[in-house]
Amino acid sequence: MIKLRNIPNRLQYDFMHISKLFFKDAQLTDETIDDGYVIEIVQNDDEMKISLFFDGKIINERISGIEKNSVKLALYDVLSTVRESKSEYGILVGVRPVKVVHKLLDNNNDIEEIKLILEKDYRIGTEKINLLLEVALKERNLIFKDFDAISLYIGIPFCPSICTYCSFPSNDINKKAKLVNPYMEYLIKEIKETFELLKITNRRVDNIYIGGGTPTSISNEQLGMMLKTIDEYINPDDLNEYTIEAGRPDTITYGKLETIKKYGITRICLNPQSMSDKVLEKIGRNHTREDILDAYKIVEEFKFNSVNMDLIVGLPEDTIESLKTTIDEVVSLRPENITVHTLAIKKASHIKNNQEEYNLAKSDEISKMLLYVEKKMSENGYEPYYLYRQKNILGNFENIGYALKEKESIYNMRIIEERHNILALGVGGVSKKIIEYDYFIRIPNFRSVEDYISRFDEIIDRKKKFLNLT
Numbered sequence: 001m002i003k004l005r006n007i008p009n010r011l012q013y014d015f016m017h018i019s020k021l022f023f024k025d026a027q028l029t030d031e032t033i034d035d036g037y038v039i040e041i042v043q044n045d046d047e048m049k050i051s052l053f054f055d056g057k058i059i060n061e062r063i064s065g066i067e068k069n070s071v072k073l074a075l076y077d078v079l080s081t082v083r084e085s086k087s088e089y090g091i092l093v094g095v096r097p098v099k100v101v102h103k104l105l106d107n108n109n110d111i112e113e114i115k116l117i118l119e120k121d122y123r124i125g126t127e128k129i130n131l132l133l134e135v136a137l138k139e140r141n142l143i144f145k146d147f148d149a150i151s152l153y154i155g156i157p158f159c160p161s162i163c164t165y166c167s168f169p170s171n172d173i174n175k176k177a178k179l180v181n182p183y184m185e186y187l188i189k190e191i192k193e194t195f196e197l198l199k200i201t202n203r204r205v206d207n208i209y210i211g212g213g214t215p216t217s218i219s220n221e222q223l224g225m226m227l228k229t230i231d232e233y234i235n236p237d238d239l240n241e242y243t244i245e246a247g248r249p250d251t252i253t254y255g256k257l258e259t260i261k262k263y264g265i266t267r268i269c270l271n272p273q274s275m276s277d278k279v280l281e282k283i284g285r286n287h288t289r290e291d292i293l294d295a296y297k298i299v300e301e302f303k304f305n306s307v308n309m310d311l312i313v314g315l316p317e318d319t320i321e322s323l324k325t326t327i328d329e330v331v332s333l334r335p336e337n338i339t340v341h342t343l344a345i346k347k348a349s350h351i352k353n354n355q356e357e358y359n360l361a362k363s364d365e366i367s368k369m370l371l372y373v374e375k376k377m378s379e380n381g382y383e384p385y386y387l388y389r390q391k392n393i394l395g396n397f398e399n400i401g402y403a404l405k406e407k408e409s410i411y412n413m414r415i416i417e418e419r420h421n422i423l424a425l426g427v428g429g430v431s432k433k434i435i436e437y438d439y440f441i442r443i444p445n446f447r448s449v450e451d452y453i454s455r456f457d458e459i460i461d462r463k464k465k466f467l468n469l470t
């Protein structure tokens, strides 16, 4: 346990999170009792003194400038004198790591300089530095263009059951069946009105991602109606990618795949999360490993340009052995993309609120699992192409998208790097409007179907604002 005393507001978030890398329990405090470890800041005109006490006695201190990075670094260094950090990402908390590299590349720093900066100014470990650079350079090659085009995200907030780790704004389709028809009616209306606005403003859509939830939870007819509407507006030659997150194998049928193929979708996600039946049961997926293999066989028949499979490392009941089996099995299917997440304990999830029911892997086990993933991916021609970290991610690791050569997903890179306009339709998405190079605003959509329907006018107003029509 460590207490953080006298921390200015502007530094509290970073101080808490950096301290947690060294001490599991870090707490802001006003108390003056001097037991255990305490961090204290004293600010003078143009410098800060960061002191570490133990039982009232000072054991180390650092002087830094008042600029945020410099204070964070001083805290990191002071804490490093008594404990080892649990993260290879140094002082990067609440920041997308690849973005830091892009900024340095924007400023024309050369690669060796960047490596030095990441090590000295951020305390990032060598392996992560190499990984971040590999991803950033790939992204610059693949997506640092077409800045005038728009990506569309269309959300379908229904799933066949709610997974215990998930906090996405989704509804159990069995419990909320009555909402599906009205939702799809409004969504189709929003699609039409948005495309009309795009026409007026002469904006080109070059990428579509239908996500959720699980878009294939809805019926084939509903899916067909939505895809037909989109088809009436788009020019397939303009699209560099068109994805649907089929996600759950228990929602995939031959008929739905025919519909998906008919309307020109090029990329489909079929997500096992794990190939262990024991794990799948514990996370409430309501499908088995066999269901995934069966669904994959049908998907393969349709020869999409790209199939993605999502996995999560660190799920309850998973062991190093069962994780290895999952990775081996998924790699042997040869999907074009494999996205490997590390479990994040999300506030609104069942796992977070019932932690005693779940047996979660420790940080060193996760580390071993991820080492295996990395090795297996590289041996089989899968290269990392996008990367992000989430709050409360186990072991402070990351999520990595892997792809076979030339099969990287444009949308996934764009959504993380935030240099492209993304217009989100339906429930749950967030539009990103680029104001100028490297500066954007987020415009979140409603998270509930009920709000979406009752406040539909506001949705269209937001679209107009996004497109500078009001």
Ligand SMILES: C[S@@+](CC[C@H](N)C(=O)[O-])C[C@H]1O[C@@H](n2cnc3c(N)ncnc32)[C@H](O)[C@@H]1O
Pocket: 159, 165, 166, 167, 168, 211, 212, 213, 214, 245, 246, 247, 248, 270, 271, 273, 310, 311, 312, 341, 342, 343, 344, 345, 346
């Ligand atoms: C938007 S979700 C939807 C995918 C789809 N509905 C499905 O479950 O197959 C995208 C991915 O995020 C990952 N994910 C969701 N919640 C997570 C969590 N708490 N920690 C780590 N990864 C998570 C899962 O791998 C999931 O497939």
Ligand code: SF4
Pocket: 158, 159, 160, 161, 162, 163, 166, 167, 168, 170, 212, 213, 214, 247, 248
């Ligand atoms: S992980 Fe996917 S299927 Fe599970 S509840 Fe979340 S969105 Fe739905």
